[in-house]
Amino acid sequence: MLTERQKLILSLIIQDFTNTGQPVGSKRLMEEGVKASSATIRNDMKALEELGLLEKTHSSSGRIPSISGYRYYVDHLLTPAKVSNQEVDQIRSSLKKDIHEIDDIIQQSAKMLSQVTSYTAFSLGPEMKDRTLTGFRIVPLNDRQILAIIVTDKGNVESQVFRIPENVASQDLEKMVQIINDRLVGQPLVSVYQKLRTEIPMILHRYFQTTEGISHLFDVILNDAFEDKVFVSGRMNILNFNPEQDLNQVKSMYSLMQNSDELTQLLLPSDNNIHVRIGAELGNDLFDHLSMIQANYEIRGHGRGTIALLGPTSMPYSKVFGLLEVFRYELTNALNDYYRSLDLYH
Structure with a gap:
């Protein structure tokens, strides 16, 4: 069981590390507002390291989050960041332009998500089983x-x-x-x-x-x-997620992203929640250093779809979580409007 101060320290280290990519030390945490001496903070950091939530790097006395640390943060400490009105308007208008059929909306959603985050985005439309x-x-x-x-x-x-x-x-x-x-x-x-x-x-x-x-x-x-069509945008962004990955790994990941069946299995929506899978939880060795945040949505009478982002484990979870919440809401509205217009047309 973590103390409130340990929770704060873990949160601040994760937020700081996702912003800068640099290990975080006790001095920085004091500047960030942890009200304790440097020695006390270091003791808390050591306790978090012993629990497997932080890792020490060789290059400095600072700490970085571990995979377990990210998991704890996502499960217990994450608060979705508020998306600005300007970003909401941008998302809304992008989902309305050049829309001639449903695939245009699904494809546009992946494109927009990738542009906003610089990650790899996936979009899978409502299921096809009830179609004629x-x-x-x-x-x-x-x-x-x-x-x-x-x-x-x-x-x-x-x-x-x-x-x-x-x-x-x-x-x-x-x-x-x-x-x-x-x-x-x-x-x-x-x-x-x-x-x-x-x-x-x-x-x-x-x-x-x-x-x-x-x-x-x-x-x-x-x-x-x-065929359930999975639209993928920003495939080449995977090159930026982990500088140490070898060429064969990149090729394998790129190849997987062109395999509609494998992607559908990876993305099949199970319920209407937002899910975060980190590293090994994605069930594929290629994704061990990556995280996927997936938001599912349901269009009444037309089935369930999903949008997802694949990025480094050090992604800013609170910001991406907030963005996906807004995005799936706007996508659901855009698809409902589209289906309503079809019903009126018929």
Whole structure:
């Protein structure tokens, strides 16, 4: 059990270290307002070190926080910092510009968070399981390429360029569009996904002499509609988090950030709280010197999404916590407004 003075000392060391990156000594703590002699403060610092909450560096008599120290601070001492009105206005206006579909809002939220903090930001939109496939068409671009456009009832539009397999003719594509529109449009995505695995292969065998190319194309195009899209902004900021990390580590982290499945697993929202995971709690050796603050949000009738920031363990937790609280509130409002406008439109 920490005394009130020890709690204050731990808080001040963490705040000071996250601002300056320098070890903090007893003299500095006296300047910061700890009302005790230098010897008493040093004794408290030694006690905090023995509890594993502080670490001593070789270069000076000062102390720096340990991973356990950050954890204790986040769990027991953190007070979210107030976000200025100017920052709130900036966040609000950024979430309203150039918005044509829901992915624009989700992507913009990651971009804005990364710009404000200089960390790596992640944004995962509300879950897709309750969505319905409302439109599908193919636009030929040239002899071997098509643009496939998929629309869902929640305002998501997926469009992607695909190369047509050699054994697929243009009349095959027309037949494929007809099958999708007859059998799958108007169905919930969950049903579409099940039918792709069961009913559709049998239908394809009925219509096509060889189904190999067309079946693969079907799968690839429609799987895009199910993919939970994680938008990442500020990937290169990871280079600034830990100067001692080697090149292979950076490459592995960069590669992980391009893997949508792994990121979705890392970010899956569990409830509507703000969570802080530090070092090993992230479940990946690559993140041992990093922290992630994740804020989940829920849009009634549309599922749950999440925004998160990945930065050094020495991030200013109180400031970032306060920022994410405001951010998820404004993002929830922006998404609710968007869905309301869709309902009015329909």
